[in-house]
Amino acid sequence: MFKSVLIANRGEIACRIMRTAKRMGMRTIAVHSQADAKALHVKLADEAHLIGPAPAAQSYLVIEKIIAAAKASKAECIHPGYGFLSENTAFAKACADNGIVFVGPPPSAIEAMGLKDRAKALMEKAGVPVVPGYHGDKQDPPFLKRKAYEIGYPVLIKAVAGGGGKGMRRVDKHADFDDALEGAMREAQNAFGDARVLIEKYITAPRHIEMQVFADSHGNAIHLNERDCSLQRRHQKVIEEAPAPGMSDALRAEMGQAAVAAAKAAGYVGAGTIEFIADGAGGLKSGGFWFMEMNTRLQVEHPVTEAVTGLDLVEWQFRVAHGEKLPLKQDQVPLEGHAVEARLYAEDPEKSFLPSTGRLIALDFPKADGLRVDTGVESGDEVTPFYDPMIAKLIAKGETREAALDILANALDATVVIGPRSNAGFLAALARSPDFRGGAFDTGFIDTHLSELVGAHGLDHEAVAFGAEALMASEHDRVAERRESIDSPWDADDGFQLSGTRRLIVPLIVEGQKVNAEVTYEGGAAKVTVNGASPAADAMAIIADDAVYVLQRGRQTKLALRDLSLGEDANEGGGGLVRAPMHGKVLAVLVEQGATVARGQRLAIIEAMKMEHTLTASVDGTVAEIAASVGAQIAEGAKVMMIAPADGA
Template sequence: MLDSVLIANRGEIACRIIKTARRLGLRTIAVYSDADRQALHVRMADEAVHIGPAPSAESYLVGERILAAAKVTGAAAIHPGYGFLSENADFAEACAKAGIVFIGPSANAIRAMGLKDGAKTLMEGAGVPVVPGYHGEKQDPEFLKRKAYEIGYPVLIKAVAGGGGKGMRRVDKAIDFEAALASARREAQSAFGDPRVLIEKFILNPRHVEIQVFGDGKGEAVHLFERDCSAQRRHQKVLEEAPAPGMSAETRAAMGAAAVAAAKAVNYGGAGTVEFIADGSGPLRPDGFWFMEMNTRLQVEHPVTELVTGVDLVEWQLRVASGEGLPLAQEEIRLAGHAIEARLYAEDPDNGFLPSTGRLELLMLPEGEGIRIDTGVEAGAEVSPHYDPMIAKVIAHGATREEALERLSRQFGVTWVAGPKSNLAFLAALVDHPEVRAGGFDTGLVDRDLDGLTGGAVSEATIAAAVATLVAGHTPHEEAATGWIDPFAENDAFQLSGPRVSGLKVTVDGQMRDLPVRWRDGQPVPDGQEGDGADIPGIAAWSGDAVWALEGGRAVKVALVDQLARTVEAEGGKAAIPAPMHGKVIAVSVAAGDAVERGDRLAVVEAMKMEHAITAPRDGIVEAVLVAEGAQVDQGAPVVRLREEAEEGA
């Protein structure tokens, strides 16, 4: 067994690798950027090495700095986790030349599977079914448009390199092809340094089913069954489960055999995932799935496979990298129960799932029966604009799919996040969605029912509870001043005098509002609400000197106006169009004096390698452009100012 490992990653995957490595007796070494000096993975490791500024291009993606850290600490091996350098063949090669074990497949295997066009050609030769499309080298836009026409719309434009939905666009009509191609190429260049794309047929009613494989790098490989990842948005996975709903033994055997053939075709070593698109218009069939790509690394969703097989995949990685053979033969790998994983992100589902940054004021992630939490943050941590905004992976395991779903649903009822926006309420709604419960959904579910899965608000009753907490000025117990409280328990702190406080001015997430509140038997009741306040659906919680109203996975910050410093109105006032998220301005499409129509693109902001177009909310004339290409902007900062409507009519 290796004696030490450096984890060339951050966040929850770094923490997860450290746990297994330490259990096996390995010395663990973390690396960190300026933004991660106080990160959880840094504190968990035995040693930690600083590798550069916050941007990943200047730290976690700089192979030379990672190798230097490994050498100075005497690390025997480097585990890349996922993302960053995990599928970088040049880095794997550099590790080998430096005499350091790269915990992953060979550079040749990574290269063979790393570019989707070449991988599809290789798979066709290995007898693995492949989605119809164009996977060639020619990249002329007119040629690609002609190929899309020949394939037949709808088509999918996909970046040749990388994954995670970046550089991917669905196109339903030829008229939209050029704009989608340009956007996909720009995003692919930003995320992977490679603008090339391929075109393939978009399978209607698709299901995304993938097979976990593991090879010894010496010609042997096994599979550890399938995962269904069909619950997606923006081609990124939201829920993952194992086994796949409706999977027959015959189809599982066919898909598993195809995945093992794919792994053996490149003499694969370590953990990998072969991803298939399946026809979801009916039951899964042995002849109804096609190869999409192979991820030559550990996947984000690997915990569901671990829970249904009883296998620690990171332990397998460390053992095989140490020269041991495969821990189990194919016939020894058993499938038990059902597991479902949800990705809890700092993002705003009510605003196009845009990333949300800032300090995690409150974070409650309890682990109940059948629940596993993988996280790399804790309350007080900063969600940085520089990295993926994942807060945690919440995984439920049960004897049946129904039990796993119920446990996950209950878990969301006791999970709370405050500070950045989160997708917690969205996940809770998705897990309870009838199509998810029935197991008959496809990758289009979220888009089809987005309105039903988003929206909603914290009720006036719960906000009133937070106001009562503020007015009281303290919690029932001093030691709870920064923790969770029950503002409705019987105690002197909330026995407020007077039957009514009229026109109490508060801010809710910074917005001024009047909130007339009554108290009945010491409990807050919003003006006009019937009842005695006992049916208040949420809770209030302190964090420092702020109080949060929490309900149904949503959180709003509540403050009394006289406790706030007055803020200066943002430059440009109501006519200013703000940045929807913290990020970098990568394109400005207008200039002062331009006439724009509602929906016209004004600028493009990039954050976490994803693009977001800022569009005109109405017809008008551009009065001023307040940013320049290449500039960093904060969420809410003015980007473009339109003339006031009154001026336009003058």
């Protein structure tokens, strides 16, 4: 077996690979950017090498720097993890050219499956069913629009290169095609350096079913059962599970046979995933699935397969890369119980899931039977705008699907993320959704049920009251430390007054809003209320950085004492101020200074963590100022432009 491995990745997948590598006796070597100098994967590694500045394009994506680190550390092999260079043909070739084993498929297989149009042509030749559509080389927009019309709406525009939902748009009407194509091509170019797209028929009740395949260099290939990845948002997976609800043994064998045929057609070696789109209308059925693409790497959701098979897929990767045969034959692959995985992200569900950056003031995960947590961060770490905002993956296994979902939902309730916002509450609501539990779901489920899953917006007065109570207790303790004793009633901080009910109004700033908490004293005990609401019974609070962070069912509320000496916010009520909703890069400014704009009109496009976000006008008016330039990095909350409201706006 290999004696050393360099992990050409970061975050939770780097930490996860290290666990297996260390168990197998390997020396582990990390690479890191300047932003990741104190990251968890760096701390866990036996050796670490700096490879460049924070942007991935200057560090984790630079092949020469990775190879140089591997040579300097005398690494025998490189594991690419997923993302970054994991599906890069040039990187796999560079490893081979420098005598370093690439823990993944041969470059020819990556190349064959890396471009969706060529992959589909290869699958058609191998007899694997393919979604109807246009997969050719011609990229003239009018031609593509005509092809979409011929295929019949709705259609899906997909980037030829890459994955992860980048460069993908669903189009329901012919009139919307041009804007969707422009956005998909621009996003594909930015993410993959390749603007080409293909057009496919959109299945109206789609289920996303993928088969985990494994092949060795001795001609053996098998599948390790399926995963259902239908719960998606913006074409990115949110919750995955194994086995797929409603999957029969016969259909599993049929899809598995097609997946193995696909792997063999590509000359595949190692771990890979064949992704199918299935028609979920009326349930999964024979003949109702089509090849979408192949991921020539380990998948984010591989732990659910590990949970139901009892196998370590990273260990299999190392053994196959070392030249060993597959450890099992097809009829020996286990399938026991049910597993489900949730991706915990630093994002704000109440603000359209915008990425949320900042210091992790507190991070804690529960311990429970059947629960596994894979993470690459810890308390005190920074969630930066440079990389994917995943905090952790929570994987739950139970004897039944219901039991696994219960374990997951309870674990999410008990997860503590304070600082950046997280989607923990949203994920728990998803795991408890009656329709999802009942099997009535497809890839559009989250969008259809979004309002009930995200819950009510606005301030939760019970949570605010809980935070105000914690703030008052903290202030009381601070005063008590400063003062040894109370010499007279006039020094007391209990709201003392000569007659009537003793009341104290505490001015707060809560999520940027002015709120007053009322403290009443009865019999020496203080009672805190906000708008008549008492403190929540199921919340927790942490005081840090002169603020109180309240966490209740995965939802975070930040509050602090309001400094009345500062006066009113000069921008309050200024609906014409357009701010950046997150840290990111300005991709486009769509209006000019002096232009007249209407409410809802597109003003600018910001890219954060590989996703595009469009800023729109909140009022009718005139562009009075443009404060951001194309290509510039911009901080969360920074001014992008100012709209002078029209009369009456």
